[in-house]
Amino acid sequence: MPTPLSENTDALNADKLKAAERRETLTILALTLPAIIAVFLVIVVPVGWLFSLSFLDSSGQLSLDNYQKMIEYKSYIRVFKTTFNVSFLTTFLCILIGYPLAYFLSQIPKKYVGLFMLTVLLPFWTSLLVRTYAWLVMLQRNGLINNFAIELGIWDTPVKLAHNLNGTLIGMVHIMLPFLVLPLYAAMRRIDRHALQAAANLGATPVQAFWQVFVPLSLPGVVAGSLIVFVLCLGFYVTPAVLGGGKVILVSMQITAILEDQFNWGAASALGVVLLVATFAVLLLASRFLKLDSVMFGRR
Amino acid sequence: MASDRSASLSISITELTKSYGDVFALNTVSIDVKAGEFLTLLGPSGSGKTTLLMAIAGFNRPDSGRICFGDHDVTVLPPHKREVGMVFQNYALFPHMSVFENVAFPLKLRKIGTEEKHQRVMEALKTVQLSDYAERGIDQLSGGQRQRVALARAFVFGPKILLMDEPLSALDKKLREEMQIELKQLHRQLGVTTVYVTHDQREALTMSDRIAVINEGELAQIGTPREIYNAPANHFVAGFIGESSSVPVTRDTAGNLLYDNIKIGKAPAGSKDKKWSLVIRPERLSLTEPKARKTAGRIYFQGKISELVYQGETAIIMIRLNDGQELTARVNTRAGDDVDTLSVGQSLRVAIDKKDMIIIPGEAR
Numbered sequence A: 001m002p003t004p005l006s007e008n009t010d011a012l013n014a015d016k017l018k019a020a021e022r023r024e025t026l027t028i029l030a031l032t033l034p035a036i037i038a039v040f041l042v043i044v045v046p047v048g049w050l051f052s053l054s055f056l057d058s059s060g061q062l063s064l065d066n067y068q069k070m071i072e073y074k075s076y077i078r079v080f081k082t083t084f085n086v087s088f089l090t091t092f093l094c095i096l097i098g099y100p101l102a103y104f105l106s107q108i109p110k111k112y113v114g115l116f117m118l119t120v121l122l123p124f125w126t127s128l129l130v131r132t133y134a135w136l137v138m139l140q141r142n143g144l145i146n147n148f149a150i151e152l153g154i155w156d157t158p159v160k161l162a163h164n165l166n167g168t169l170i171g172m173v174h175i176m177l178p179f180l181v182l183p184l185y186a187a188m189r190r191i192d193r194h195a196l197q198a199a200a201n202l203g204a205t206p207v208q209a210f211w212q213v214f215v216p217l218s219l220p221g222v223v224a225g226s227l228i229v230f231v232l233c234l235g236f237y238v239t240p241a242v243l244g245g246g247k248v249i250l251v252s253m254q255i256t257a258i259l260e261d262q263f264n265w266g267a268a269s270a271l272g273v274v275l276l277v278a279t280f281a282v283l284l285l286a287s288r289f290l291k292l293d294s295v296m297f298g299r300r
Numbered sequence B: 001m002a003s004d005r006s007a008s009l010s011i012s013i014t015e016l017t018k019s020y021g022d023v024f025a026l027n028t029v030s031i032d033v034k035a036g037e038f039l040t041l042l043g044p045s046g047s048g049k050t051t052l053l054m055a056i057a058g059f060n061r062p063d064s065g066r067i068c069f070g071d072h073d074v075t076v077l078p079p080h081k082r083e084v085g086m087v088f089q090n091y092a093l094f095p096h097m098s099v100f101e102n103v104a105f106p107l108k109l110r111k112i113g114t115e116e117k118h119q120r121v122m123e124a125l126k127t128v129q130l131s132d133y134a135e136r137g138i139d140q141l142s143g144g145q146r147q148r149v150a151l152a153r154a155f156v157f158g159p160k161i162l163l164m165d166e167p168l169s170a171l172d173k174k175l176r177e178e179m180q181i182e183l184k185q186l187h188r189q190l191g192v193t194t195v196y197v198t199h200d201q202r203e204a205l206t207m208s209d210r211i212a213v214i215n216e217g218e219l220a221q222i223g224t225p226r227e228i229y230n231a232p233a234n235h236f237v238a239g240f241i242g243e244s245s246s247v248p249v250t251r252d253t254a255g256n257l258l259y260d261n262i263k264i265g266k267a268p269a270g271s272k273d274k275k276w277s278l279v280i281r282p283e284r285l286s287l288t289e290p291k292a293r294k295t296a297g298r299i300y301f302q303g304k305i306s307e308l309v310y311q312g313e314t315a316i317i318m319i320r321l322n323d324g325q326e327l328t329a330r331v332n333t334r335a336g337d338d339v340d341t342l343s344v345g346q347s348l349r350v351a352i353d354k355k356d357m358i359i360i361p362g363e364a365r
Helices: A015-053 A065-072 A076-109 A112-125 A128-139 A144-152 A165-190 A193-201 A206-233 A237-245 A251-262 A263-290 A290-299 B049-057 B100-107 B114-127 B143-155 B173-190 B203-205 B224-230 B235-240
Strands: B011-020 B024-034 B040-041 B065-070 B084-085 B161-165 B191-196 B210-215 B218-223 B245-251 B254-259 B264-265 B276-280 B284-289 B299-309 B314-321 B326-332 B348-351 B358-361
Touching: A015 A144, A065 A076, A065 A263, A076 A112, A076 A165, A076 A206, A076 A263, A128 A144, A128 A165, A128 A237, A128 B049, A128 B264, A165 A206, A165 A237, A193 A206, A193 A290, A193 B065, A193 B084, A206 A263, A251 A263, A251 B049, A290 B191, B011 B049, B024 B049, B024 B065, B040 B049, B040 B203, B049 B084, B049 B161, B084 B143, B100 B114, B114 B143, B114 B276, B143 B161, B143 B173, B161 B173, B173 B203, B191 B203, B203 B224, B210 B224, B210 B235, B218 B224, B218 B235, B235 B276, B235 B358, B284 B326, B299 B326, B314 B348
Parallel strands: B040 B191, B040 B210, B084 B161, B161 B191
Antiparallel strands: B011 B024, B011 B065, B210 B218, B245 B254, B245 B276, B254 B264, B276 B358, B284 B348, B299 B314, B299 B348, B314 B326
16 A cells, blocks of 8 residues: 555655745744734733733722622713714714715716815824814804804704714714725725616616615625724724713723723723723624625625 | 517617717617527627627617617617616626526516516526526526526516627636527527627627628628628628638739639729739638649649648648748648648648639738
8 A cells, every 4th residue: 555645755855845845834934923023012912911900909909890890880881882872873874974975986987086085085184183173163152063054044043063962973973984985985896887787788777776786785895884983983082072072971081081080090991891892792793794704805 | 489580679770870089989880680680799809899789788879870679769768778688798697696586686677476577587597507596696606607697687588689798708618619509599499689799700600690790890791600701891801700811813904803814703893992812711722733734613822831730620731832922721631641741841732612712802911
C-alpha cells in the first residue's frame, strides 16, 4: 500500500516544499503582528479595564454592587429606555428623509452625483460641535426658525424646538443622515437597471416596478444604513446633550453625570459595559434575521 | 401545443432613426418581420442591433420613424403597455424572488387568479424543463437554468412577440449549442414572432428564418441564412458571415467582369462601380492536379502553400497566388488523403465552380 502523499517525506522535494510553506506562514504572521499588537493595546486592554472597573465598588472591593443598583433604581432603566427610543426614532426619521434622497441620487446621471452628494457631505465634514450649536441658534425660542415662522404667520407664539426631544431629534437626524444615505446610495447604484426594465417589459407600471422590484432590492442598503445609524445613536453624546437641554437623558450623558457628580468610576464603567453589551445584542439580533455579512460587507 | 399563427403579430419598422450626438445608432432602418417568423439581428458590437431591439421593446425612443405591431402603431407606447416578452442579456431575473415568483410576476400584474396562475407557471416551467426548480432561489441556479427561467418568464403571459438580446452569450460553448436547438424548437412550439439579437454569425445561421445584418446603424442585407451566405450583397456581409477570401476582378469597356482574362460575369446595366471583387468561400475550393486539363465552367488559381492548419475534420490551406493575392481553402480530411502529403512551400492549383463564385462591387478592405 502506498503511503499517503502528505506523510511520504521521502517523495521528491516533499521536505523542502513543506519547509517553504512553513516559512511563508511565519512571514505572514510576522507581517500582521504589529497590527495585532496595536489592536490589543487600543481595544482589548481598555475594554478589559472598563469591565474590571465595573466590578469594583466605591471602596475598591470586588462586588456586583454597580449592576445591582442599575436594576434597583428606576432612573437607570428610564435612561436606557430613552436611549433606545431616541435611537429608534432617529433611525426611522433618517430612513424617511434619506430614502428619497438616496433614490434621487441614484437616478440622476452620474456626473451630477458629485454636486448633490456635496450637499450631504459638506455638513458631514464640518465640526460636530459647530453644527450642533448652529442648530441651537436656529431652533431656540428667539431663533431663526421661530422668528421666521411668526413673521410669516405660520404659528403665533414661539414653538419649543430646542432643549427638548424635538431639538434632540432634529440635530441627531441631521448628523446621522450621511451614515444612512451613503450605504443606501451604494446599494441603489448596484441594483441592476435591467431588472427594472424587465419589470416594465412584463407589464409593471413605473410605480409597480418601484414597489415590487426597486424597494425590495434596496432593502439590504436600508438595513446596513439603519444599523450604522442605530448603533451610533446608542452612544451619541454631544448633540443630545446640547440640544436636549438636560430633558432628554441618554446613557452617555448619564455616564458623564456620574463621573462629574460622584466621581464613581465603577458605576460609570458598569453603564458603559451594559451599553456595549446592548449594542452587541442589537447587532446579534440583526444578524439572526438578516444576512449581515452580505449587508455590511457586500458578500453573497 | 400546436403552432398557432394567430398567436403572433408581425412587426413593421419604418425608417427608424436614432442618433447619439453626431453618431447614428440607427439610420433610416426599415425591416418587416412576418408573423411567426424567427428574425435575427446580426452585427458587430456597436452596430445598432441592440438599439433597434430596445426601440422595439420601448426602452429607447427613436428620433424618427415608426414601429407597428400588426397594424397597431406602438412608436410612442411605453414599454409596460407593449405586451412583448423579452429575454435580457444578463437575464435580469429578480434576485429577491423564487423561480416560481419570477415566472408568476407578469401573471400577478395581470391579476390572474391563484389557480390559473399556478397552472400556467408550472406549464411554462415544464416547457423549459425546470418543473422541479419552482421553489429554488435564483442564486441557486446555474447559468443555463437562469436562462430558462428568463425564457419562461418572457412567454408565460402569452405575448405575441418575443425579443431576445444575446441570451446565450454568457453560456459556455456546449450549452450554447444545446440551447440554440432548444430555442428553435420552442419557437416552433409557441409560434411567436421572435426577434433575436446576436453577434455570433454561426448562431444566426443556425437559428433564423431570416437574418438582418446590421452595420454602423444601417441595414446591410436581409435574407434567409442561405441567401446571406451564398449571395452576400457587399463586402461587409461577405466578411462578417462565414470565412471568405477575395481577389480583384477587372471590368472591360463592355461591362464584362474578367478574372485572369476569363469572363466570369457581367456588371448589371447602369452600375457605375469600376472595381469588382470575386469572393470565395474556402470550402468551395477544390484541389486539382497541377497538370490536369482545365475544364470549362471552373476558374483555376495557381500558387504556393503559405500555411497549413490541420483542424480535425477539415484542414485549412492558405495559398499565396503567383500574383501575390492570398487565398484560403478548406478541405475535408481523410486518413491517407492528399492533404496528408501537402507541405508548406509546395506548389498547388485550386479550382472553383462558376456557380459557387460570389461577385460583388468594390474592393475588399
